[in-house]
Amino acid sequence: MAETFNPKSGSPDRVVRCFWHGPFSPYEALCLSSFVAAGIAVELFSEAPVAGLPAGVTRRDAREILDHEVAVYRHEFDGPSPSLHSNHFRYALLEKVGGWWIDTDVLLMAATLPATDIFVARQSDHELNGSALRFPPGHPLIGAARKRTAAVLEDARWGDTGPRLLTELQPEHAPDLSIAPRESAYAIGADEFQKFLLPEACEEVESRTADSTFVHLWNEMWRKAGVPKNIAPPKGSWLDRMFERHRIAVMWSDRLDADHVARWAALRRDRDHAGHYNLVHDRELARLRAELEARPGVRLSGFDRIISSLKRHFGSSRGR
Template structure:
């Protein structure tokens, strides 16, 4: 099955993410970006949908202390999107791709099976994610969201001890302690508990340049990357380089020319 690609964004889209969205359309997918405000400069073929229908904006206040101006900090968006993608899975909305995933080829999935890949030797990535609506991982997040404090029952002993120490200092919510507690670490722990780790694709499928941004942004020979049949796309994680002009001779420049 060729799935619809879905994602969430809050704030303006930079040029790199618009490039990645164009690549997803070029691969033959229907692409929808959910947001709370209309997004400007969306590429042709990319739809914009109302995020409130999936997860209310007010849910963010359960992740962090409310700020008087209501502005989200970086941590808010990351944690909110971790829950948002799970709500999309519960609604059978499609395949989640982070907006900074550059797609090289069409993705085909089995709608009855999970779809994700290793990001590190012992950790799954959640930048590329599909789960059936009845998957145990989706059910675990449903149960978590029914709590007031959003404390996972899948925390490692080390994380539980760290949280206990912070609680003794007055911290009330685990979302204030760990930035990615609901992201890849959660997906990995729950996939292990559900016996689904064997479904994971190899790291290179989507994360060949993720930990080494110079492989994407700096000039070099990238022919092996784009010629490898096992690489489906690149999760780029630009880290402040989203509006950087492509440097000639870089994979970034190649992609910008290919997906104009």
């Protein structure tokens, strides 16, 4: 971790920080502009210059915080994702300097940031999410998350360093943590991400996010579904309304078709469902093989019978 970082933006109540890797789209510009519009400074860390940053966003060198090549998940079904590095980076930054962290797919809906020293919200009844966080420097939960992530970085699987990790570590390292309700940031869940883009869901999203501080757009779901981010949202959708509300001027080359969005979202669900059971199957076979090979006198013929049984079980599970 670099030791040269020196916060430049004054009060931690008026600055948010984030990380970016790859092509920057108008959707990220919309999200960051929502903070700028509220008078909040935005510092975006990246390993290279980023084209298309909106006014009011300062680009900073990511190596000020974490002198490490961008790490990507290598063991997922939908291709490599830099969200692994984003998780590692946020823990390193918050452990060192504290303050506010936001993902670049988070919109600020409130007039200002919550007046609190710590912020983390539930994404479901049983799981936390780290797309919008505030912690003081050196907090034990963030330190534990950074250490765990650094230890598994090269071999991390999807989910090992994100919400699942924060949820696992919180009871031990922050048992009295005050956790914001799901509605504060995740009123629309990951499996509903397409509602931001469907005109028929516009009023539903508006109603469900009316009292939200933040709205998470679930960029990873867009990536997995293959939704292009270089063309405009469908006319009449909630995101179309957000671009108009925040007066984000974009010269779009085309506009998304709502029917296509719905179809991509459905295909993404099917792929995730099949991929989940393939992964469970693979891990269970590896566990059983190691367990059986450790027992003296076990012959592979017995293992082969177990393999056949597992294939029948997991094969039928994928069809459910």
